[in-house]
Amino acid sequence: MKTQESVxxxxxxxxxxxxxxxxxxxxxxxxxxxxxxxxMDSIAAVNVAFMIEDEYDVxxxxxxxxxxxxxxxxxxxxxxxxxxx
Amino acid sequence: MTDRRVRTNxxxxxxxxxxxxxxxxxxxxxxxxxxxxxxxxxxEIRSAGGERRLLFYYLIExxxxxxxxxxxxxxxxxxxxxxxxxxxxxxxVVSAVLMRLxxxxxxxxxxxxxxxxxxxxxxxxxxxxxxxxxxxxxPYGHVHPDLRRLVEGRDAIAVPISVCAARSLRLCxxxxxxxxxxxxxxxxxxxxxVAAAVGDEPVSTEALEAGLRAAxxxxxxxxxxxxxxx
Amino acid sequence: MSRVVITGVGCVTPIGTGMVAFxxxxxxxxxxxxxxxxxxxxxxxxxxxxxxxxxDPLRFMDLREARALPRxxxxxxAAGRLALEDAGLRAGADQTRxxxxxxxxxxxxAYSFEQQSIFLxxxxxxxxxxxxxxxxxxxxxxECAIQFGLRGPVLTxxxxxxxxxxxxxxxxxxxxxxxADALLVGGAxxxxxxxxxxxxxxxxxxxxxxxxxxxxxxxxxxxxxxxxVLGEGAAILVLESEEHARMRGARFLAExxxxxxxxxxxxxxxxxxxxxxxxRAVELALGSAGVGAEALDYVSAHGTGTRENDPFETRxxxxxxxxxxxxxxxxxxxxxxxxxxxxxxAMEAAAIVAGMLGGFAPPTLNLDNADPECDxxxxxxxxxxxxxxxxxxxxxGFGSRNAALVLRRMDG
Numbered sequence: 001m002k003t004q005e006s007v008x009x010x011x012x013x014x015x016x017x018x019x020x021x022x023x024x025x026x027x028x029x030x031x032x033x034x035x036x037x038x039x040m041d042s043i044a045a046v047n048v049a050f051m052i053e054d055e056y057d058v059x060x061x062x063x064x065x066x067x068x069x070x071x072x073x074x075x076x077x078x079x080x081x082x083x084x085x
Numbered sequence: 086m087t088d089r090r091v092r093t094n095x096x097x098x099x100x101x102x103x104x105x106x107x108x109x110x111x112x113x114x115x116x117x118x119x120x121x122x123x124x125x126x127x128x129e130i131r132s133a134g135g136e137r138r139l140l141f142y143y144l145i146e147x148x149x150x151x152x153x154x155x156x157x158x159x160x161x162x163x164x165x166x167x168x169x170x171x172x173x174x175x176x177x178v179v180s181a182v183l184m185r186l187x188x189x190x191x192x193x194x195x196x197x198x199x200x201x202x203x204x205x206x207x208x209x210x211x212x213x214x215x216x217x218x219x220x221x222x223x224p225y226g227h228v229h230p231d232l233r234r235l236v237e238g239r240d241a242i243a244v245p246i247s248v249c250a251a252r253s254l255r256l257c258x259x260x261x262x263x264x265x266x267x268x269x270x271x272x273x274x275x276x277x278x279v280a281a282a283v284g285d286e287p288v289s290t291e292a293l294e295a296g297l298r299a300a301x302x303x304x305x306x307x308x309x310x311x312x313x314x315x
Numbered sequence: 316m317s318r319v320v321i322t323g324v325g326c327v328t329p330i331g332t333g334m335v336a337f338x339x340x341x342x343x344x345x346x347x348x349x350x351x352x353x354x355x356x357x358x359x360x361x362x363x364x365x366x367x368x369x370x371d372p373l374r375f376m377d378l379r380e381a382r383a384l385p386r387x388x389x390x391x392x393a394a395g396r397l398a399l400e401d402a403g404l405r406a407g408a409d410q411t412r413x414x415x416x417x418x419x420x421x422x423x424x425a426y427s428f429e430q431q432s433i434f435l436x437x438x439x440x441x442x443x444x445x446x447x448x449x450x451x452x453x454x455x456x457x458e459c460a461i462q463f464g465l466r467g468p469v470l471t472x473x474x475x476x477x478x479x480x481x482x483x484x485x486x487x488x489x490x491x492x493x494x495a496d497a498l499l500v501g502g503a504x505x506x507x508x509x510x511x512x513x514x515x516x517x518x519x520x521x522x523x524x525x526x527x528x529x530x531x532x533x534x535x536x537x538x539x540x541x542x543x544v545l546g547e548g549a550a551i552l553v554l555e556s557e558e559h560a561r562m563r564g565a566r567f568l569a570e571x572x573x574x575x576x577x578x579x580x581x582x583x584x585x586x587x588x589x590x591x592x593x594x595r596a597v598e599l600a601l602g603s604a605g606v607g608a609e610a611l612d613y614v615s616a617h618g619t620g621t622r623e624n625d626p627f628e629t630r631x632x633x634x635x636x637x638x639x640x641x642x643x644x645x646x647x648x649x650x651x652x653x654x655x656x657x658x659x660x661a662m663e664a665a666a667i668v669a670g671m672l673g674g675f676a677p678p679t680l681n682l683d684n685a686d687p688e689c690d691x692x693x694x695x696x697x698x699x700x701x702x703x704x705x706x707x708x709x710x711x712g713f714g715s716r717n718a719a720l721v722l723r724r725m726d727g
Contacts (some may be wrong), residue, residue, distance in 0.1 A: 035198070042201040043234040046209060049202065066199050173360075198357065223524050224531055225539045258622055258686075260538060261524075 009052075009078040013071055016051035020044050034069050052078060058085060097174075101181030108156040108182070111267050115153060118272040119307040126275040130244060137280070139214035140241040141166070142232060143248065144297060145221045146263040148179065150248040150271050155186055167191050169208060169217040176221070189213070195222060209238040216246075219297060225260050228293040236279075237287040245276035245293070247300035251308050272307035276300030319487040320725060322565040323402025323553035325394040326665050329365040329546055330651055333397055338669040341677045342698045346530035346651055348544050354509040361521035363529040364507055365546030365653025376462065385423035385449055388458045390549035390658075391503035395459045398499060402553035403565060412559075414467030414495045415456040416486045417551070418478025418502040420657035420712075422452035422471070425508035455503050459551075467495040476617075476712035477576070478502050479550070479660030480720050484574030484600075486554045496559040502661035503549035515545055520621055533654075534681040535618035535647035536625045536689040543619040546653025550661035552668075569668050572606070572705070572723040575599025579715035585623065586715050590631040593717040597635035597709060600719035606705060608639040613676045613701070615663045615708040616691075618647020619654050624711065626688035632709070633691075644701075646694040650680035660710040664720060667706045671724045675700050 017028045021038045034040040040048075045068050049060045052074075058081050067073040130139070143151060167189040170180035180190040191207060194200040208215065223229040236243045249272055250265030265271055279296045281288050326332070329347025330340035340347075347365045356362035367390070372381035375393040384392070395415075399405075404413070427450040433441050448454065452471045460469040468489060474481050479502030486500035506512075515521055522541035525532035534540040554571060575596040579587040586593060601608060614636075616628055633640045648666045655662060670676050675698040682695035708720045 041231070042195075042198075042205045043231060043238060045202040046205045046238065049206060050209075062199055062203050064197060064200055068199050068202050196357070196360075220524075222527075224528055225524070227528075230527070258688075 009056075009082070010071065010075050012052060012055050013074045013078060016048045016055070017071070017074075019051065020047045029071060032070065040069075048074070056082065058082065097177055097181055100178050101185060104178060104182050105156075105185050108152055111149075111265055112153045112157045114268040115157075115265065116270045117154060117157070118270055119274055119304065123273045123275045130242065130275075130278050134242050134278070138212065138239055138241045139244055140236055140239060141214060141216040141244045141246050142219045142228070142293070142297070143216070143246045144226065144301070145218040145261050146225075147246070147248040148218060149263060150250050150253070150265050151246070152179070152182065153265060153271060154248060154273060155183070155188060165189070166214040166216055167211060169193050169215055171195060171221055191215070205235070205238075208235060219293065228290050228297065230290055233288060233290045233293060236293070237281075242278045242280040243288060243293055243296070244278050245296035245300040247274045247276065247297065247304040248272070249301070249304045249308065270308060272304040274300045274303035274307060276303065316491050318557040319490045319554050319571045320557050320560050321552050321568045321571065321668060321722075322555050322560050323398045323400070323404065324550070324568065324665050324668050325397025325399070325401055326548065326550040326662065327367055327370060327390045327393045328548040328550065328652055328662055329367055332367070332370065332393070334401060334665070334669060337665065338673050341648065341651065341666055341669055342673060342675050344651065344678050344680055344697060346533070346680060347546070348529045348532055348653055350526075350529060351507070351512070353507045354512055359513060359516040360523040361516050361542075362526040363522070363532055363544060364512070365533075365544055365655070366507060367548050383445060383449070384458060385426035385454065385505070386547075387419060387423050387503050387505035387549075388449075388455050390505060390547070391417055391455045391459055391551065392462050394501065394503065394549040394551040395463060395499050398501075398551040398553050399463060404497065404553060410464055410497075411466045412496040413465045413498065414489070415459045415465055415469045415499045416472060416482045416489065417456045417459065417470075417500070418472045418474065418480075418482035418657045418661065419452055419455055419504055420473060420475050420478055421504065421506040421511060422473065423450055423454060423505075424511055425505060426450055428508055428510060459499055463499070465499070467498070473657065474712060474716055474718075475714055476654070476656050476659055477710040477716045477718035478657035478712070479662065479664070480708060480710040480718040481576055481660070483552060483554070483571060483661060483664055484576060484718065484720055487571040487574055490554060490556050497553060497555040499551050500554050500661075501549065501551035501664075502655070502658035504655045504658040505547045506656055507545060507547055512545060521545065531681050533620050533650045535616065535620040535650050535679050536629075536685055536691070536693060537620070537682050538684040538686045540620040540622065540625065540686070542621050543649070543654040546649075546655035547658070548652070548655050548662060549658050550665040552661070552664060567725040569671055570723040570725050571720065573600040573602065573604025573721035574719070575603065576716070576718045578717065581715040583713055583715075586627055586711055586717070588627070590627060590634065592715075593627075593631040593709075593711065594635045596717035597631065597707065597719045600707065600721045604721035604723065606721065608636040608643070610705050611636070611639060611643045611707050612703045613667070613670070613706045614643055614645040615667055615706060616645050616647045617709050617711050618649050618679065620647070620649060625686065628709065628711070629689045629691055640691065643692060644676055644694045644699060645691045646677055646679040648677050650682075651677070660708065660718065660720070663708050663710075664722065667703065667708060667722050671703045671706070671722070674702060676703060
């Protein structure tokens with residue numbers, strides 16, 4: 001399903017995280033560190049990235065300055081990618 | 086194609102050159118045992134595997150003997166395979182050596198939280214077969230749980246490989262580094278592929294470890310079978 | 316010369332606070348090693364440590380003290396209070412003949428670094444005015460003295476990884492010399508601070524391939540050992556002269572039978588390969604206890620799990636114990652506790668007392684494949700049920716120091 005860019009990516013990100021980490025959306029939003037609080041490792045993070053890429057038909061590229069450890073950080077990356085398109 | 090992210094610098098380049106020369110010495114007059122059978126197995130696995138990508142895995146102590154075989158250009162595994170190297174100094178040196186030998190390498194920066202996500206993505210997406218050590222990051226002799234997840238992520242056929250030398254030198258008393266004696270015998274065995282059929286449970290770490298043990302036993306038998314007669 | 320006895324033990328360790336929890340964890344082979352939480356593990360090759368988790372200083376001191384004190388002093392006070400309770404020695408009573416001798420390697424290092432950062436980032440005015448009194452090793456012993464009203468000799472001893480053993484051994488000497496009737500002795504350490512952890516990491520002395528398998532990381536004598544796991548905590552023993560203890564009707568746990576301390580005068584990082592002075596430390600300890608090696612029931616090894624220490628220690632023990640080395644079981648409780656530097660010797664003494672009272676010898680965990688160069692009688696995997704009447708404890712430290720203790724079970 002391709003999502004319109006005007007939709008706030010937060011919900012998409014939270015749903016993807018909830019699916020991969022098998023946690024509730026409340027737990028996802030409340031987590032300060034996905035790695036520490038919800039045991040998200042790099043492979044889980046990649047699965048989340050793939051889900052978001054499918055949703056928006058984009059490629060998420062991250063660099064060493066990014067953080068991929070909270071909903072806010074991931075949303076910021078997705079916004080950046082969408083704006084650059 | 087070389088990986089831009091593996092930065093080579095002068096000291097690393099020098100070390101890689103020294104190791105390459107060292108590999109030349111090690112591979113000179115070494116006798117490889119089991120190569121034809123291994124290549125036959127690989128051919129069968131490729132044919133049977135269809136579209137599914139391959140992931141060759143081995144014990145870290147086999148890394149230098151495997152490099153010797155690659156140096157001899159005797160083992161190809163498929164011209165296009167890419168070697169996954171961790172971003173430790175040893176991994177970077179091995180990567181530099183492989184590039185000098187014309188092989189493709191992919192970096193895995195597992196110590197950097199965000200870059201490791203980027204690298205795992207590349208590994209999952211990489212179309213070419215990969216080679217990766219099973220215990221490079223974790224305890225000796227144990228398949229790291231992340232390897233199982235990488236196999237799952239790639240929906241790959243995992244193929245255990247064992248390369249061992251009849252005589253080797255252990256460096257610093259560690260079992261992780263085995264340097265084959267020059268001019269000695271090196272055996273290669275390709276184990277039975279470990280793969281999950283569609284709809285089945287994903288492969289387990291135990292299955293991956295069992296595959297490695299079986300390949301190791303096969304390589305050791307080859308060495309015994311090839312002992313020079315008096 | 317008067318005998319010096321142990322009448323109480325208290326401890327704060329990665330496997331439990333208090334002797335009941337500590338003993339059970341030792342017996343059950345519980346590992347205190349886990350992911351590093353006190354500093355950012357990101358930049359380090361080794362990302363695990365033996366931390367004291369869930370330590371609540373408010374159980375042992377009030378809020379104002381807990382806020383002001385460096386962590387290492389909190390550990391010492393907590394362990395000291397538990398030891399005094401165990402010994403039935405009332406804290407706060409007039410104690411002019413009771414003192415403190417605590418060993419530490421890094422002392423209040425985290426506190427000092429923190430004050431330094433505050434000074435650099437925010438200026439001198441934001442530093443705590445009590446910093447000069449707290450940013451020195453002596454604060455550990457003096458805080459114990461203040462908390463418990465102890466007015467005899469109050470000393471902190473610093474001799475790297477032999478500090479705990481030295482404190483117990485020298486505590487015995489002080490009591491025998493008549494300078495005190497009772498002493499709180501032991502070790503305390505809280506070295507897990509970003510820069511010190513980074514320095515150990517750079518030294519390459521810590522395991523790199525066990526970050527996802529922390530409980531398997533400390534592997535003394537094993538073929539796949541990769542180094543020490545940094546630990547923290549404190550263990551305090553109450554030592555008394557036998558007369559003093561009998562006079563007040565104290566329960567005897569064990570005796571500090573003998574002590575030996577030597578130095579190779581060789582290097583800050585390595586022991587001399589011959590091990591002559593290390594052997595001499597063991598011989599001095601056995602000699603001052605008036606026993607031969609054949610009388611030993613158990614050896615608590617220094618056993619850090621570094622590639623260098625374990626074969627070295629094996630050679631030392633085989634020489635020092637002679638034929639007894641083929642019989643006497645050896646284990647390293649660092650496989651469970653990690654290496655708490657200055658507190659290690661004291662924690663190991665506490666572990667010996669726990670074993671003496673509990674009828675077991677603690678195991679060396681993760682000894683899956685013993686290094687052929689470490690051919691001793693190992694207690695691997697599980698604690699061994701046995702009666703320990705006489706035990707030897709060895710410690711080696713930076714500066715090529717060697718120390719050994721002999722502990723003897725006492726009933727009564």
